[in-house]
Amino acid sequence: MKSDSILNLNDKQLKKLEFSETQKLVTDKKVVLAGNPNVGKSLFFNHLSGMYVDVSNFPGTTISISKASYKGNTIYDTPGVYGVSSFNDEERVARDIILSADRILNVVNALHLERDLFLTLQLIEMGKPVTVLLNFSDEVKKRKIKIDVERLSELLGVDVIETSAVKKDGFDKLDYAIENARKGTQELELHFLLQQVMEKGASQAASLLILEGDNEIAELNELPCGTPDEREKIYINRRNKVNEIVDEIEHEDSRKGEFFNLLGKYSLNPLTGIPILGFVLVLVYFFIGEFVSQQVVDFTENKIGVEIFEYNVKSLMADYTATDIVVEVIDNNDNVIDSETFIFPDGMNELPQLKTQFEEFSTQPGTAIDFTFHNPIAQLLFGEFGVITMTVTYLIFLLLPLVIGFYLVMAFLEDSGYLPRLATMLDRAFNKVGLNGKAVIPIMLGFGCVTMANVTTRILGSNREKSIVTAILQFVIPCSAQLAVIAVLLSGAGIKPLLIFAVVIFSVLIALSTILNRMLPGESSPLLIDLPSMKIPNISNVLKKTYFRSIGFMKEAGVWFFVGALGIGILQITGLLVVWQDLLAPLTTDWLMLPKEAANAFVMGMVRRDFGAAGLFELSLTTMQITVAIITITLFVPCIASFVVMLKERGWKEGLSIWFGTWIVAFTIGGLVAQLIII
Amino acid sequence: MIMDSTLDKAKKGKPVTILSLPKGELKVQLIRLGITEGETVKCLERLPGGTIILQKNRQEIAVGYDLAKNIKVILQ
Numbered sequence: 001m002k003s004d005s006i007l008n009l010n011d012k013q014l015k016k017l018e019f020s021e022t023q024k025l026v027t028d029k030k031v032v033l034a035g036n037p038n039v040g041k042s043l044f045f046n047h048l049s050g051m052y053v054d055v056s057n058f059p060g061t062t063i064s065i066s067k068a069s070y071k072g073n074t075i076y077d078t079p080g081v082y083g084v085s086s087f088n089d090e091e092r093v094a095r096d097i098i099l100s101a102d103r104i105l106n107v108v109n110a111l112h113l114e115r116d117l118f119l120t121l122q123l124i125e126m127g128k129p130v131t132v133l134l135n136f137s138d139e140v141k142k143r144k145i146k147i148d149v150e151r152l153s154e155l156l157g158v159d160v161i162e163t164s165a166v167k168k169d170g171f172d173k174l175d176y177a178i179e180n181a182r183k184g185t186q187e188l189e190l191h192f193l194l195q196q197v198m199e200k201g202a203s204q205a206a207s208l209l210i211l212e213g214d215n216e217i218a219e220l221n222e223l224p225c226g227t228p229d230e231r232e233k234i235y236i237n238r239r240n241k242v243n244e245i246v247d248e249i250e251h252e253d254s255r256k257g258e259f260f261n262l263l264g265k266y267s268l269n270p271l272t273g274i275p276i277l278g279f280v281l282v283l284v285y286f287f288i289g290e291f292v293s294q295q296v297v298d299f300t301e302n303k304i305g306v307e308i309f310e311y312n313v314k315s316l317m318a319d320y321t322a323t324d325i326v327v328e329v330i331d332n333n334d335n336v337i338d339s340e341t342f343i344f345p346d347g348m349n350e351l352p353q354l355k356t357q358f359e360e361f362s363t364q365p366g367t368a369i370d371f372t373f374h375n376p377i378a379q380l381l382f383g384e385f386g387v388i389t390m391t392v393t394y395l396i397f398l399l400l401p402l403v404i405g406f407y408l409v410m411a412f413l414e415d416s417g418y419l420p421r422l423a424t425m426l427d428r429a430f431n432k433v434g435l436n437g438k439a440v441i442p443i444m445l446g447f448g449c450v451t452m453a454n455v456t457t458r459i460l461g462s463n464r465e466k467s468i469v470t471a472i473l474q475f476v477i478p479c480s481a482q483l484a485v486i487a488v489l490l491s492g493a494g495i496k497p498l499l500i501f502a503v504v505i506f507s508v509l510i511a512l513s514t515i516l517n518r519m520l521p522g523e524s525s526p527l528l529i530d531l532p533s534m535k536i537p538n539i540s541n542v543l544k545k546t547y548f549r550s551i552g553f554m555k556e557a558g559v560w561f562f563v564g565a566l567g568i569g570i571l572q573i574t575g576l577l578v579v580w581q582d583l584l585a586p587l588t589t590d591w592l593m594l595p596k597e598a599a600n601a602f603v604m605g606m607v608r609r610d611f612g613a614a615g616l617f618e619l620s621l622t623t624m625q626i627t628v629a630i631i632t633i634t635l636f637v638p639c640i641a642s643f644v645v646m647l648k649e650r651g652w653k654e655g656l657s658i659w660f661g662t663w664i665v666a667f668t669i670g671g672l673v674a675q676l677i678i679i
Numbered sequence: 680m681i682m683d684s685t686l687d688k689a690k691k692g693k694p695v696t697i698l699s700l701p702k703g704e705l706k707v708q709l710i711r712l713g714i715t716e717g718e719t720v721k722c723l724e725r726l727p728g729g730t731i732i733l734q735k736n737r738q739e740i741a742v743g744y745d746l747a748k749n750i751k752v753i754l755q
Contacts, residue, residue, distance in 0.1 A: 082711045087704060114713045115738050228703065235710045243713075264739075268724050268732055424741040428728030436743050437730075527730065527743030528705060530712055 027072035035107035037080030043165035045077040103181040124184035127204030131177040137162035148249040157185030264534040292405035305397030322374035391565040406448035411545040415537030434517030436527040446477035461525030481610040497627040564640030591671040632670030687729040687747035689722035698751040
């Protein structure tokens, strides 16, 4: 039946076929699920894939692609797109998978036919065998909307199956849908144009994209690319056809307001939207700020990471290699009440008696144990900044819970439909600095982990927006590790330092983004987003998204945390770290008016934002010195992992400019504040 | 009263007829979402500063001020 015929030949055959579960299914086919965002594609994929899903990053992107085998066929999930083209990474990924598809299950939101059928028609015009899954059919009935499914199927020339993925309605017909996917009704005029490109050797699907001006596909086929005007013409024809179809098949009896629709409306009304925004932010703060970063991280980092993981790894090393161990007993007020040093010149196993003493002493409550290995390699791998000990604790027990927490919140806001409304509410404010409302996403993530946010700048529309947001993130957004340091330093210092801090950082934010907006060439992309209706998110979907994004981030950034630890470990062993600290000391004492030891926080802050800050806690700083310290460390360079990821995302030139820029700004602003307020 | 204007001036709750869209990629994206020249849609909300939320049947689309001021419309 494979032919380029413009006639829909399968109509009669369809009549003979009955829905049945025992029906024999095709094999070795690449079956692709395609649809707009938020149509419930993943639920179909989860159902078909069962337990074994193969998730991989699409080459050159952070977009994860799930595939699974189903009754001898391979099922692919694709990112949700409004059409097949190449406006962004997600569309390119979806495009490439769709181009290689043998059969397409097109999931359509029955409540949004006008929007969704645009993609459907495009898939049909590509000549791919398609079956339409008309999802949310139960909602349609509930809202008394009448859709003439049979007529829709006739007009499209493919099967249309009513489903409700949430209730698993219609899942029993998926085999039928795959088996009977077929080429739909072809538009005569367009098909004539397509034939001309196809004669030169391109497939029908590729030909359509070439006519629509897709450069990449045209180059791949070594054919001339269509002009923007031609694309516009094809698009307008397709849009008109969609409108005609919808006019013919859909009738709405009455409009029924629903709680979530009202919520969606109120969240955009300026009067009610701002309180709703405030409420959401407070909820997010309590979940991330209070629960995840305090309770969860405290447990995972200190209990599991330091006390169990690091202690066992380090004492295992100490069994065999020369080690000095300092044990301090600390009371509830952070005062050292007892301290003892154990020296093992040939490892703990050589001195069993002393080892027992050490173990007894260190099992007291509230002990901090510091291992120093004589062997430089052991020190590099397992010492204070050990590549293995410190990095694993940091990555797995501190960063991972936070990253999961943030991605969970993001997925929840995204799937509930609130995130696009949040971006819309904030759009005008972001416009002032050359951004659009979408910038709220990376900036919000930056309060969790700037490294994670750096990766997310990819969702922004233009290069200049990516540059502005990347700079804002490195200069002024304190990540969670840094917020923790600031909170400790501020505790008991009163409201004044906090106010000065907020005013200074906010002024830098405004100045920085205004200057960049003026300086950077090009234009920012305006906001244009579809607002999906608000709904309660599907929890398993939220969890799945969170899981894949967290894994993706750890894969992408994890290795740089190891590289950073290795670098600082080498500096420590070679003694360069001390030289560096001495170099910075005059700047610290004379210009910032802080004690010499505070330089530590700046040196170590290059690796991890909370590093060295612990040194600050022990110094008795005046209130104004605390103010200067938190301003300077906030503006100071990002951690080593952010730095490397930024170089990767934004290139050497921009990355290094931002990095050196933070040095200059941090010390200039910090110093000016110091000169003004410390006398 | 009927007058030529740009989308950023649309009034909340009033219909607007799209006269012309700016050329290029954004136009294509608007067409995909159902906004074409000649179409009449409703201005569902106008946020302070001029971010416009359009409604066409059940579809809601947020249009930033910078794009809205480049869309020529007839206000009713």
